Amino acid sequence: MTGDVDDRPGATHGRLVEAMNSGVLATDESGLITAWNPGAQRLLGYTRDEVLGKRMHLLLRRDAAGHVPPERDCRLLRALRTGVSAHGDGERFAHRDGRLVMCSWSAAPIYTGDQAGTGSATGAVAGLVVVFQAAADQVAVERERRDRLAQVQRANSRLALVAEITTVLSSTLNEKDLLRRLVRLVVPALGDWAEVDLLIPDGRVERVTATHREMSAADIAGLEGPLPPVPRTPRGPLARVLRGSATVVVSGGADVRSDEPLGAAQYELFQVMDAQSAIIAPLAARGETYGALTLGYSRPGHGYGPDDKLVVEDVARRTGLVLANARLYAEQRNTAEAMQRNLLTPLPQPGALRLEARYVPATQASWVGGDWYDAFALPDGATGLVIGDIVGHDLHAAARMAEVRNMLRALAWDMAGPPSGVLARLDRVMAAVSDAELATAVFGRVEGSPAGPWHLRWCNAGHPPPLLITGDGGTHFLDEHGPLLGEPDLTGTRPDGTRLLPPLSTLVLYTDGLVETRGTDLADRLTSLRRHGSHLAQLPLPDLCDKLLERVEPGGEDDVALLALRTPG
Template structure:
């Protein structure tokens, strides 16, 4: 016991001070005197009391910060809604939380059916790494859903409306995102119609392993209305999607880390995505996402991932989608630095999946 230890050490006097704040007590601090040491003076007791108060404040701040990060991660997960059930395509999504609480931020994915029956895909990242970033992510996500749902407008028009709404009705900081419409074949090929507001480009992977970053549609980040006044804009981009191809949307934590520049991360993603696509066979797009994350383990930052796989030519419904399983992060290691959002890089368009890993 506390008293037995005091006697065992030969203590003859002790100063006992609480470790507490106004609302909560975390324990006590005991400082004993033994041998010929004199008893504590009033000044020493006052100093120990001040130390106890400061330690209590540190412990309370740590508790509050931990609770805030738990709220942020819970908010993110609640907003990552189940994927819609869509004929002809298979979909999968993953959210990989940051191992470090300081890195929990504003990454999100979204997929929903518009009023005209077309499927919308979104991947985005609000600037910041805290509860406020998660709250702003919720704002931007819900604004985009509301603006896009019943307006049969080009993605570029939706982006203008979203930018105006964020600028004039929200205190959300800048955000990067890709907003896309996946338009059904109706006797022709599947097509992607999208814009990119400063986000890493979508990756298109064919069934034989060829990969290509869709670099079109680039414009300024959301929340940079001043850039629009300078003549920058979001050009609409269109792309035909080959049968059995995979469209991959992701956030920058998948390709960027403190010890790996983004160009190398983009090359690594292309390489492994191509290899996995060639070997996919009868396995699902869920398997593709899981194996991709296992090969490219996020290194500290949170990651959102959204993948869509098209059916073979002439094939009907490929089955319904299901909500993504809870994400795990057993491979997260060091927290990366985040490059300036929206920086655009040039990347080779085709990879040979037989080549070695760019990092090996």
Template sequence: MDAVMPGAGSPFLNGPRARVPAVPEGLLEGVMAPAYVVDGEGVIAAANDAALALLQRSAVDLLGQDAHDLLHRDSHGRTLPRSRCDMRDALLAERTRHSDVGWFARGDGSLLGLSWFLTPYALGPGRSGALVMLYQRKEAADSREEAPSTTALSELERLALLAETTTQLTSTLDVEDALHRLAALTVPLLADWAVVDLLTESDEVRRALVVQYKDGLLVERADLQGPMPPLPQESPMPLSRALRGAASTVATASTYHGPPDSGIAVEQHRLFEETGMHSAAIAPIRGLRDTLGALTLGRSERLDGFTAGDLPLLEDVTRRAGLALDNARLYQRQRKVSETMQRHLLPQMPAIPGLQMTARYVPAPQASQVGGDWYDAFPLTDGATALAIGDVVGHDLDAAGGMAQVRNMLRAFAWSDPESPSDVVTRLDQAVMHTAEVPMATMVFARLTSADDGLWRLQWTNAGHPPPLLVTYDGRTSFLTEGHGILLGTGTDRPRQDAAVTLPPAATLVLYTDGLVESVRHSIDVGLDQLRKHAASLARRPLDSFSDSLLNRVRPQDNDDDVAFLALRTPPPRE
């Protein structure tokens, strides 16, 4: 068995390659086991034929290279950090060491599990290095058989993964967010690809997410996502069985090479072709009552395939994912019902000649899509227009029900006997105390009338609500703080006051609830000042653009409250 070493005329001493350390003649003569020699810096100086054959590399590929960078890998085929390399530690410490398990990259790209022995070796006077001998583990038949599976994860790592899965998935109520979190938990730790197929409420199949680990990033493959063919009820193919709730399965690229038995099988064949997956583990995602979908983890870059030993961990992950997705779907179903309810509770803006008017409602981020914040605008029998903005305590379905009662009673009182705003609100307060299931509420109620000179007059009363904001065409702002009184539902019999102002031409009046200006990070005065400044800067925007931009700029991100918003703009001055 010959040793391969550079001599005086060796081509390895010249050219762009790393230098090859000079070594004594006959360094590896008589060494029968696969072996190579490195200098004190870890550069390969010599290798025998047995090592070249085992590593499937030529002398040109091996000599002069850093052994750690070229050969050493972790159990997933990734370059091993130098700080975690026992072999390099032994070299630098000039100590003898051996290991039963080490992973080496072969010339054909495969991963080889080997035992190794390293001992210091004198390369010449004052020059030390190391001799490395390699031998195959007894249980290894070939590189694919002994490449590790996810069962190589320690018990602590498995428990940590399951705990993180529970934490990550139960902390969101958004289905799409939950799916992306699931992909990030499993890729690249367990696989190179994550694919999620979901069953809709109408039993249709949708490929909801396909994620690839590429260049250190998770890349979503939208081209592989979308609707899927119907789920066959008798197909024995792995994905079809998983979507019916059957046990998890390991599949390979050849699984879907035969004649397809369904449209889903055709799509699976396409998935394997497009992704280059050679091995996949497919497990059902089960909710409390039924199957929600399936998770496919695929390997294309790493060489080891999934085995049956990997499936229990995958099933533990999908069991947690199923509970989280079940909760998220239930929440989204409730939100959909709530949105429909909200659309019926909040009115359409009336068309008033000469005036522009618009309204917005932004639900509380972490609550149902309805709440106690509301707005209203409606014509009165004497030709005036009523405006209202209010807030019933809470932002849930109970608050929404209370809001509907208050709004309907306000309309009845204002319509039946048009009076000053303060009189209407006084009657409303008395009714709330005796007939409505409303703990407390704030509101601004106003009458808007036009004069012969073309200007509009606003008369209002305020029951403990943030003051309306008036913005002129040239950007001057003022809060309408007059007419302020106590909120509804206190039982206090205090007289309420009215206030009035003439609105300038092309002016914007803003009515809003406290969710627009309150924050846990600053006082409401800071929020009001932000509202004033941004409204002034947007004064000449079209009313819809003004409203949307103001909400986006002013509403605090940390405020878990809904927002009702009503804005109107008076006509420009007469020519």
């Protein structure tokens, strides 16, 4: 009947294909187009008559350059050859007017045994059905998403790098060590090479470290060392940065070349590094410039944009703060060490007896101060020996040490009694006139005639035991001891000890920094001291002191004071 709707399955499918907004085409087994719906015409411009019987691959497929790709690379034809469904995103189809249209597509094979609507797949591949639609917007969105993701990942990696740099640099206060660590961290993350030029406090400039991702350490070492001074009127970028200028980005060696000696030295470095681009950032903190960090790329096409500049400046700023702290630490440590050394008096050489002393400051400024040694002649001809340690570490401890040392020396000179009496009197005087709370000390008297024999009388107030080393290598700790100084109510409980000092024997008095190290057993450390003392017994006294410090290896957590006496043969 006229006007009746054809509801046969094939006709229904045909109407659906015609109504689709997506493009739909079909091919036979050789890839010739056999069907083309209106959606395909809207997307690619070709009419049905223009495409029917044409080879789909030659007519529609294009690569990024607009050329027909090899058939072996065409995934649409591969689906036709293999009979396996396929899909693609962001691939180029040729428009009738020559434009390239980005499309996403799905392709399914047609089999000779297909029955409409049954979904069966039997027989040989008789053709291909391709459904495609414009994907330019989708591709642009996906590209933007990937770009933003890459930016986030790059930002996160650089934040992690900055955090790692901060942690690593904060682990040391040695200038050259921290700068060597710095350049190893920023290459290759922020450049192909890096170097640091440092302003030395006396006005010199020194390239303290450099590195390159492809150069050996031996090649790099030749680039380090003193540089020409910063000119009064800086012209080159490095000189300007060292004089307090902001970060400078340069495109290569030509931008750093100048007639000033410092600029010539920087140009020579750029030539060796094959610099294509670079950035020079000041290492500054608290209004002072300490040096410059230079990063660069040797590969063409790489440079430093605004985001890179911010990261490099952040790294340089953090490094400048660490350098400022390192120099403050060094200044404090040098002050404390100088004060401590100035408070340690020169040793006498009483007759045939020989005396040697060593002082090794702690590795941190806040740990310096409080340890002392002393030796002096007494009115009755004996030689007084003192080793001591004020509780606490800092300049105040060093000052209190000087008070206690002077009081002990005066009391020992004035009192003819046993060492324990001198220390008992010192307890009472400390409580009355000094703010030193607690201290340990050994006070001894070495008595004898030039021909011998020699004797030691001593009293130990809570201090590590002196070590006696005989000429044949025998060792003995002088273990008698009593409570610390600073507790006057406990006076009288410290015993005096007496010991014969055989010919060519060595008496070693030391502070706890020599034998007490965090994480080690004190008994083991004392055994080590005793063993090394025995092995070194026959060395000259100065060598014995040096070797003992070298072999026992103090931990550096405290000062070490050492006083050694040797009797004649």
